Amino acid sequence: METMRDRFAPVLTQLLDEDPRVAVVLAEIGKDAFTEAQHRHPDRVINVGIREQLLVGAAAGLALTGLRPVVHSFAPFLVERPFEQLKLDLGHQDVGAVLVSAGASFDRPTDGQTHMAPGDVALLDTLDGWTVHVPGHPDEAEALLRRAVAAGDDKVYVRLSALANRQAHEVDGQRFTTVREGRAGVVVAVGPALDAVLAAAEGLDVTVLYATTVRPFDAVALRRATGTAGTDVVLVEPCLAGTSTAAVNEALAELPHRVLGLGVGRRELRRYGTVEEHTAAHGLDAASLRERISAFVAVPARG
Template sequence: MRKEFSAVIERLAKEDESLVFITGDLGYNALENVRDVMGPRFINAGVAEQNMVGVAAGMAYKGYKVFCYSIAPFAVYRCLEQFRNDVCLHNLPVFLVGNGGGYGYGIMGSTHHAIEDLACLSGLQNVKTWIPAFADEVETVVETMVAEGRPAYLRLGAGPKTPEGAQAIGSFRKVRSSEAPKGTVVALGPVAANVLKALESSEQLGSQFDVYTALNLPPDLPTELVQQWGSTGNLLVVEEHVSIGGLAQQLSVRLLENGASFRNFTSLAAQGYPDGLYGDQSYHQRQSGLDAANIQARLEAFLTN
């Protein structure tokens, strides 16, 4: 998604001189096009994320719209206080961009993983978090962030293109339909590709489950989705994020408030480091049961219960 991100920033920067881009000494071989177009509006703050966000808040207060870029854990955890106090409480147009959300940086270990980032940010005042599942969603997301002009966080990963026929409903997108669904799957971010792989590997499952992706936290859940999901009786939530403060927890509150009930409600979420070891992203997904094989097994269990 980083390629799509840099392309839309380059285009918007040519159209809007109020845009500023600050990087925390990252983005090599990815953001040179942005640097060349923006000139002095492209700033390398160095390894000083707290200062980066403080400077961004000051510039936003003076009328600029500022992107702050780093890998996800550095963009979120190192400057959480500055983003909360300087940006969110003043409702300023500063946009954190974290690359490699979830276990994206794999073998580099826990210091480079962001599996609690959405819990940290989605509860702050005035902020909206954006978690595209597909690479071609990034352009529209960035355009919307700039247009809304409010505090935001964009979590980037490695995702395929959106399946044909996807339909936006509130902060969700329906990406796979069945004629008479016996269950619903809601995925957060690029791990949606594992869900689609699980369904494509089984003709039986593929014809019996609807699949949605969630684009925002906190979620905007339309009443029609509450009714549709509740009517199937089975709901599986899949996210590369810890369960506390994640999609399943936030979604369950909205569903309960609207009177939905399910025969089976299952949450698959990041489990941290069960064996104390590090590996690539797929290794950690398997450790957490976020791989296609385990997703398929959970959906098969729905049909037998």
């Protein structure tokens, strides 16, 4: 199956052809996928070289002229390294852009810690006004990218991953999807974590919500689910563990509740390994999730 990133360049090239406001800003990474687009739109496909602070600064400048810049690189080079420019050039100047990352938390383990950014969404949470999409399938990534580009002048982050669920779901860039219903607790599966969560929850009496847009957080869907499934909530995120715990607490502030935030741990794994080994080491494989979910919600298997 093609990856989310495979889908990214063709879709964005089409948007460049269709919408004169769209511009693409690159820092070497991904430039080969836009060779033809650059020939057709040399003024709107810009490669700044290996200068990630300039990557974001140039995008902000384009936004000030009325363009809709789409900025692409690996997550640590797009969110962490130029964070000051995200805060000032975009945030302080009150202009928008679409950031599209690759690599996710550990998609490229052989490249080591330099190419890992499990804390990207948590870092953006320190800034105001960001919409954050975490698709779990290439079809969802395309739909959310198109929505992000068309979203006026908003600040949007689209987190692409090489990991994907087997099946796409309809996404609207706002609401969570109820995948299955139960009575003993709620599990919120974010993006590519859904397949592992469904395997882990097989036979357990829990509701599973699927989230591909985590900011804004769909508090309405969570409150609705807890009304029938109880107020034990497990978050399973393909980013830093606990990233959305505060959002759950805010959504359920008027209700007694418990939250377990599962995701990528803070401890650095100093062996490159494989994606599967990293997934297991962080307890995000189906077997580990089942054990942790069952222990937290104290739910017997359906029988």
